[in-house]
Amino acid sequence: MVNRITELFKIKYPIIQAGMIWNSGWRLASAVSNEGGLGLLGAGSMYPEVLREHILKCQKATDKPFGVNVPMLYPDIDKIIDIIIEEGVKIVFTSAGNPKTYTSKLKENGITVVHVVSSVKFALKAQEAGVDAVVAEGFEAGGHNGREETTTFTLIPMVKEHLEIPLIAAGGIATGRGMLAAMVLGADGVQVGSRFVASDESSAHRAFKEEVVAAKEGDTHLTLKELAPVRMLKNKFFHSVVELYTTNPTKEDLINHLGRARAKKGMFEGDLEEGELEIGQIAGLIHDIKPAAQILKDIVEEFEIAKQEVSRL
CATH class of the missing domain: 3.20.20.70 (Aldolase class I)
Structure with a gap:
């Protein structure tokens, strides 16, 4: 080829x-x-x-x-x-x-x-x-x-x-x-x-890999556009972001909610609830x-x- x-x-x-x-x-x-x-x-x-x-x-x-x-x-x-x-x-x-x-x-x-x-x-x-x-x-x-x-x-x-x-x-x-x-x-x-x-x-952590394998159509979403748009699996952290948006948050509110090392926590350390689980729609x-x-x-x-x-x- x-x-x-x-x-x-x-x-x-x-x-x-x-x-x-x-x-x-x-x-x-x-x-x-x-x-x-x-x-x-x-x-x-x-x-x-x-x-x-x-x-x-x-x-x-x-x-x-x-x-x-x-x-x-x-x-x-x-x-x-x-x-x-x-x-x-x-x-x-x-x-x-x-x-x-x-x-x-x-x-x-x-x-x-x-x-x-x-x-x-x-x-x-x-x-x-x-x-x-x-x-x-x-x-x-x-x-x-x-x-x-x-x-x-x-x-x-x-x-x-x-x-x-x-x-x-x-x-x-x-x-x-x-x-x-x-x-x-x-x-x-x-x-x-x-x-x-x-x-x-x-x-990546084995738990994250298994979560990717388990993902179905519609299990990911793009969010946090005010910061750096990111597509992730819908877990506890994701739903907390959705809830925060209902309060019309400022950019600073979003930054504070995101915190530090959220992606590391999810993908590398395997925290499937509070981590940021970045993956594409093709996970399905x-x-x-x-x-x-x-x-x-x-x-x-x-x-x-x-x-x-x-x-x-």
Whole structure:
């Protein structure tokens, strides 16, 4: 499978494992890369020196390309960028910020840069900033999301219409059929997050993984738009946020209610009641926890079967 994404990253399949906070450590990233996809470390939940440790372990665990996802709304970003450069990482995905901030510095150091966006407007801004590719992420995605509520299969053809650089689809993609559909609409590759949360190598707590597997249609919701919109499972904490909204809260009220380390409490420590359980709508299609390599194999196999089925239409 050769196209603009496989050539850009020097990988076998145009499948990227999303760099999700509290889920994407070196074990997951290296497992995906070893199987022919592109694994990403999630720097958003790592202190700078912790990220360095994960980079070094990932380099020992795979001789294939891997990258780091850097959400720019988190602290210590300058230190994180410096460590990425110092340790020779060759691929960086930036998100939640202005792509102009670090793209030039990264590219001057021989790093391929991809930026995550949720609209045509920001896709074009990323292209103008000089990134090598764009991830267009729809409203279905888990975790922090765009405010526009544009769904993936609406967003991809809209972005494709205006973009010249490679396009990666994200949000609601966990299967080979979803991958094929995204590529038919114009994507050169896909980024998969939620499906890899429910993998053996994900650094998420086992209780959270099991909650993802148990999720059904309608069990997630996007909220806290006044802060940073986030899609999460409907648990006790989520319902407390819903109740707070009935009081017409200020932004400060929401910040105080959210508190600190809420995502860590839920996804990493396994507090299913008071934690923030970030996951995408596609959780309703995730029915088991299995090795990351098998997940990637399943996606590729289903993609090829679906492609043959479509060719007979």
